[in-house]
């Protein structure tokens with residue numbers, strides 16, 4: 087069987103620290119294995135074919151509902167994370183398929199308007215809202231026929247992708263560090279494109295260590311992670327590169343994520359999410375059927391949250407207009 091050949095290939099070629107697909111803790115609902123794909127390849131494919139994955143295309147990364155064609159969206163961010171993570175995983179002889187599955191699934195639970203949407207849902211929903219927990223809810227419950235039924239390791243990596251958590255597999259840890267490498271670098275690139283910062287504004291000591299172009303910075307960070315993590319039980323950067331990366335991140339916080347214009351846009355985005363949330367709490371009969379079916383099991387507030395969190399930026403804006411702005415709207 088082709089799949090068994092691939093499992094043997096993993097055993098022969100991967101690091102002793104890699105998560106072998108044949109050693110998975112399995113799926114919530116046991117299933118026969120595929121004849122040609124390993125368990126993690128199958129997870130990856132289920133994620134790529136789900137609707138939430140396609141919606142990432144119209145969800146904000148940093149710039150809310152950007153007009154320009156070259157700004158990152160959640161989808162392109164996800165692809166960049168996957169690229170960085172696979173490069174690191176392959177260099178460390180970890181399981182590239184598991185790494186890819188986690189990377190492609192990690193942000194499925196993001197709200198419209200990026201972290202502004204997450205912030206307001208967290209404030210208004212009784213038991214709070216976290217995008218990583220929602221990513222797991224998407225793959226476990228909301229997608230497919232009662233969830234995508236992914237393996238334990240992919241689910242662990244998706245749930246534990248924020249910086250302060252540690253996934254159980256090195257593959258999951260690779261995705262965490264790759265998420266940071268990808269977003270810090272592409273947010274710099276997008277902020278320069280938008281004219282919010284200039285390349286010459288970047289802290290000089292960071293640039294001396296990390297490199298003076300987008301490509302060189304990613305390359306140096308990736309090479310540093312590989313050389314600092316080889317033979318180790320955890321995935322890390324060297325101290326020097328870690329500190330320079332963190333300093334660059336703080337710079338981005340002050341100058342881009344928290345600047346006046348971003349805060350103004352954030353307020354508008356939060357207003358839209360809050361209004362939609364409150365509206366559907368009062369008008370549950372207007373929820374799409376696929377969400378209505380969940381009310382009995384999860385309650386009104388959770389299901390309204392699922393619906394609102396799943397929206398793309400443009401869908402939320404159009405829906406807001408059709409509900410709250412007079413005129414003839416085409417949804």
Ligand code: MG
Nearest residue numbers: 167192193265
């Ligand atoms: Mg991410």
